[in-house]
Amino acid sequence: MLKLIPALSDYDDGNGVCRYLKNNLCDIYKDRPLICNVEAMYTAFFKDAMDEDTFIRENLNACLKLSKQFGDKKNQHRLKQLMLRKDLI
Numbered sequence: 001m002l003k004l005i006p007a008l009s010d011y012d013d014g015n016g017v018c019r020y021l022k023n024n025l026c027d028i029y030k031d032r033p034l035i036c037n038v039e040a041m042y043t044a045f046f047k048d049a050m051d052e053d054t055f056i057r058e059n060l061n062a063c064l065k066l067s068k069q070f071g072d073k074k075n076q077h078r079l080k081q082l083m084l085r086k087d088l089i
């Protein structure tokens with residue numbers, strides 16, 4: 001799946017999973033690329049186009065669609081719970 005994202009294609013471990021994903025956590029979280037940092041991406045590129053809640057909702061919806069297509073049901077459940085907690089659905 002990562003190969004579908006040009007900015008992250010070098011991060012693909014060969015199975016479509018990021019090589020920095022360890023035990024379901026980002027191993028380079030503090031130094032993750034800009035595209036992986038939702039808040040930084042919003043500030044850098046989207047703050048003039050939409051409010052932050054809309055941006056976060058759109059990101060979570062995209063994650064949910066990708067998870068339905070490529071991921072597992074546990075991730076889908078976690079994403080839905082996160083969206084409910086943040087009152088985004």
Ligand code: SF4
Binds near residue numbers: 008020021028
């Ligand atoms: S957040 Fe970390 S684990 Fe996830 S894709 Fe980005 S670099 Fe990889």
